[in-house]
Amino acid sequence: MLIVKKFGGTSVGDKDRIFNVARRCIEDYKKGNQVVVVLSAMGKTTDELLAKAREINPNASKRELDMLLTTGEQTSVSLMAMAMDSLGVPAISLNAFQVAMNTTSTYGNARLKRIDTDRIKHELSNKKIVIVTGFQGINKYDDYTTLGRGGSDTTAVALAAALRADACEIYTDVDGVYTADPRIVPTARKIDEITYDEMLELSSLGAGVLHNRSVEMAKKYGVQLIVRSSLNNKEGTVVKEVVKMEELLVSGVACDRNTARIAVIELEDRPGVAFKLFNHLANHGINVDIILQSVGRNGTKDISFTVAEDVAEEAVKIIERHRTGSLKCSRVELEKNVAKVSVVGAGMMTNAGVAAKMFEALYDANVNIKQISTSEIRVTVLIDEKFVETAMNAVHEAFALSK
Amino acid sequence: MLIVKKFGGTSVGDKDRIFNVARRCIEDYKKGNQVVVVLSAMGKTTDELLAKAREINPNASKRELDMLLTTGEQTSVSLMAMAMDSLGVPAISLNAFQVAMNTTSTYGNARLKRIDTDRIKHELSNKKIVIVTGFQGINKYDDYTTLGRGGSDTTAVALAAALRADACEIYTDVDGVYTADPRIVPTARKIDEITYDEMLELSSLGAGVLHNRSVEMAKKYGVQLIVRSSLNNKEGTVVKEVVKMEELLVSGVACDRNTARIAVIELEDRPGVAFKLFNHLANHGINVDIILQSVGRNGTKDISFTVAEDVAEEAVKIIERHRTGSLKCSRVELEKNVAKVSVVGAGMMTNAGVAAKMFEALYDANVNIKQISTSEIRVTVLIDEKFVETAMNAVHEAFALSK
Known part of the structure; x- marks a missing residue:
């Protein structure tokens, strides 16, 4: 078997952890597997490098930031090779x-295009464990780039795809993917298998175990992902195309507190006004989520929508700037204390009762629903942030996810 | 003009120093010059990285050590590019x-073979200051290598040669090359011009401003070297092929305390015994310096020679190991408290009186000479280490070097 194993910065944060990871990889190697390891920068290294850069130049170019940041992973991989070597197993960092x-070419947020696997295959054929820097790439100018958030996961999946690996194991500090965040829903249960699509909905909804881009890539190239803990030997969660037939109606409940709701009240009801509103926001790179539009009345209508909380004030400013022009309205309201709660499950495609069951559970728990959005395998409701725990536990219970 | 400027680790040790170097380079740039900057790793970075490596694996492979160490210069160059950028001058790190x-291919002590200057020329033509990592290279396996001691000087000279630069400025914490170490000889005077050969003798004899390899390379490719201070704007010392005709008989006095003397007493006087002795040492990578051989007597002779102090005990062990075999002798003596004092000068090639004048000065100062060695442009004596200051000042005075 050829296995790609990815470990994050916390897993290689100090000497003991480095050796822990080294031993873990050596176990697989000694069973006769070929092992490729992808590492992030150690612990807080990336933050420390960014602080150094800010001290020199708060507006440093992304090209030079990437040149600086890539030293972080290079440090991890070389130290890991030394650790494996000291345990008697030949290893090489790349x-x-x-x-x-x-x-x-985009510095700071590049996308992987192609990997040349010759060198890795050569080193594997020499019976070496190959340790590759995550998060970083090179562009057509022969400059370093970095892959943005979740970058090392993407590196691992891309390597697994390019090498046609039998599995891509993503190590985290939790045992796998859960039916809900165990810190919020104490009865949450680890999921053994989940489809790519469900995982995509869960990660985009703030389950936060895997980054979307890596799941998308895994789906595209059919890479079998395994999410497991670096702290124990439990099986973890397998992410793949089709899961066992006894699958549940719903596989998980997720919440996203990084949400704010903006309401544009008494907006002049002319053709194209909604388009203009969202176009202004898109031009500033602001993504809009759950949209609700009232029925027109007295030549006006209300439009409300959600955005990520950290860009909410910017969004309001942009709208205010156009109030005397293309977006005539009586006022703009901003509500920050809201959160999204979602149920996700491939099973709901063939079962219309999921949304109803969720709404019933929330009604029984006295949680008011502000807005609703659905996809084929997801139902999302916007609620008051203070009800997140109540709502999640109620929904989790209603779908018997702890069983 | 195309100028290559090299700054060591101390010169880029913190934010203020980085900006100091940046401004220095920008001055030349604003005069219309093309500027290439070569940097070492910041301050104690290399030592800190080596300590990290030792913690993980005291016998780490040199291949992985180089992979680790090269992050040091990459950090310096990217921060420097950010600093210049914040001062409004376009810069790029490579x-x-x-x-x-x-x-x-030799990790840890590689030699430069060839530099591809296309990228640098391209960036220079885009009006950028180009900042290049010193000390590091890549070998035919596409692995990082490092150049060993004085590596960044060598990088700078090699770049200057490849780019046919008009000058290669090596910045240090002293104003230039002195007639003697000012800490030992208070009347020492800065030298304005010196030949490559004199510089080679001085640096190999412990003057310590420039590393031999970089001077050798500068001589080979005719690169005009300028040694100057990063702390002030003084002219520095120019190192080149031919200096002004009014050159002094002697250009400097150097000392080397990292010296020990080994005497092999009553060595069996057979043909090839000296060859065997030095061959055993060479096989262990030990360089031997000033050699003195006594006239044979009773079928034995004494051979004494100097080695670097830090390998002296190893050298003695190697000889002891062969005492019952190829190197029969009555005993091996080791004397550590010795030092070499040398006078260097291209002028002495045509003047036989230099050695005599030096010996006279030492005699007058009551310094006993243990061994003597000479080259075309150098006279070296081995003396008791405790007389180093007296000897250097006496010789410096005798040749009127402070004038």
Whole structure:
């Protein structure tokens, strides 16, 4: 078997953790597997490097920031190779230049395009464990790039795809994917298997175990992902195309507190006014989520929608700026204490009762629903942030997810 | 003019120093020059990285050590580019992969072979200051290598040669090359011009301003070196092929305390015994310096020689190991409290009186000479270490070097 194993910064934060990861990889190697390891920068290294850069130049170019940040993973991989070597197993570290990790040109947020696997295959055939820098790539100018948030997961999945690996294991500090965040829903249960699509809905909804981009790539290339803990030997959660037939109607409940609701009241009801509103926001890179539009009345209508909380004030400012022009309205309201709660499950595609069951559970728990949004495998409600725990536990219970 | 400027680790040790170097380079840039900057790792970075490595694996492979150490210069160059950028001057940092700094394969002590200057020329033509990582290269396996001691000086000279630069400025914490170490000889005077050969003798004799390899390379490719201070704007010392005709007989006095003397007493006087002795040492990578051989007597002779103090005990062990075999002798003596004092000067090639004048000065100062060695432009004596100051001042005075 060829296995790609990815460990995050916390897992390689100090000497003991480095050796813990080394031993873990060696176990698989000694069973006769070929092992490729992808590492992030150690602990807080990336933050420390960013602080150094800010001290020199608060507006440093992304090109130079990437040049600086990529030293972080190079440090991790070389130290890991030394650790494995001291445990008697031949290992070699490789950076983005050495594996020709080609990306788009965008510094700070590049996308992987192509990986040259020759060097890795050569080292594997020499019976070495190959340790590759996550998060980093090189672009057509022969410059370092970084892959943005969740970048090392993406590196691991891309390597697994390019090497046609039998599995891609993503190590985290939890045992796998849960039916809900155990800190909020104490009866939450680990999921053994989940589809890519469900995982995508869960990660975009703030389950936070895997980054969307890595799941999308895994789905595209059919890479079998395994999310498991770096602290124990439990099985973890397998993410793949089709899961066992005895699948549940709903596989998980997720919440996202990084949400704010903006209401544009008594907006002049002319053709194209909604388009203009969302176009202004899109031009500033602001993504809009659950949209609700009232029926027109007296030549006006109300439009409300959600955005990420950290861009909410900017969004309001943008709208205010156009109030005397293309967006005539009586006022703009901002509500920050809201959260999204969602149920996700491939099973609901063939079962219309999921939304109703969720609403019933929330009604029984006295949680008021402000807005609703659905996809084929997801139902999302917007509620008051203070009801998140109540709502999640009620929904989790209603779908018997702890069983 | 195209100028290559090299700054060591101390010169980029913190934010203030980084900006100091940045401003220095920008001055030249604003005069219309093309500027290439070569940097070492910041302050104690290399030592800290080595300590980290030792903690993980005291016998780490040199391949992985180089992978780790090269992050040091990459950090310096990216921060420097950010600093220049914040001062309004476009700059770009490049590492060994990006300038294809090809070296031999030997990790930890590689030699530069070839540099691809396309990228640098391209960035210079875009009016950028180009900042290149010193000390590091890549070998034919596409792995990082490092150049060993004085590596960044060598990088700078090699770049200056490849780019046919008009000058290569090596910045240090002293004003230039002195007639003697000012800490030992208070009347020492800065030298304005010196030949490559004199500089080679001085640096190999412990003057310690420039590393031998960089001077050798500068001589080979005719690169005009300028040694000057990063702390002030003084002219510094120019190192080149031919200096002004009014050159002094002697240009400097150097000392080397890292010296020990080994005497092999009553060595069996057979043909090839000296060869065997030095061959055993060479096989262990031990360089032997000033050799003195006594006239044979009773079928034995004494051979004494100097080695670097830090390998002296190893050298003695090697000889002891062969005492019952190829190197029969009555005993091996080790004397550590010795030092070499040398006078260097291209002028002495045509003047036989230099050695005599030096010996006279030492005699007058009551300094006993243990051994003597000479080259075309150098006279070296081995003396008791405790007489180093007296000897240097006496010789410095005798040749009127402070004038």
